[in-house]
Amino acid sequence: NAPVNVNDLNDCSLISFGSAWLTNLSECDWIGISCGGGDGVTEINLRGNGLSGTIPSELQHLADIEWLRLARNNLSGTIPAELGALSSLRELRLYDNRLTGTIPAELGALSSLGEY
Numbered sequence: 300n301a302p303v304n305v306n307d308l309n310d311c312s313l314i315s316f317g318s319a320w321l322t323n324l325s326e327c328d329w330i331g332i333s334c335g336g337g338d339g340v341t342e343i344n345l346r347g348n349g350l351s352g353t354i355p356s357e358l359q360h361l362a363d364i365e366w367l368r369l370a371r372n373n374l375s376g377t378i379p380a381e382l383g384a385l386s387s388l389r390e391l392r393l394y395d396n397r398l399t400g401t402i403p404a405e406l407g408a409l410s411s412l413g414e415y
Contacts (some may be wrong), residue, residue, distance in 0.1 A: 339363030356381040
């Protein structure tokens, strides 16, 4: 069964980006998702989409992602340290959520991360 909402994304093995989860469209055609020259997801822009739940640590598997914009939602919990594995990440926007805790030290290793 596919998850109904973000709270059910604890096991992202339920989602196969290659099989266009819940639609016959490529994930590159989903609203808020952009891909580069290949099939890799390079941008997630879901700012202000009313998302709730936690940020899935499984995002670490999006090796080509450069922009992750999840600001102005209702996300809670901590920022996953696993996001530190996103070596291509240039922009991370998480403001205006209900996140708690500290910024993981692993994010300090993201040399491409800048201010835009």
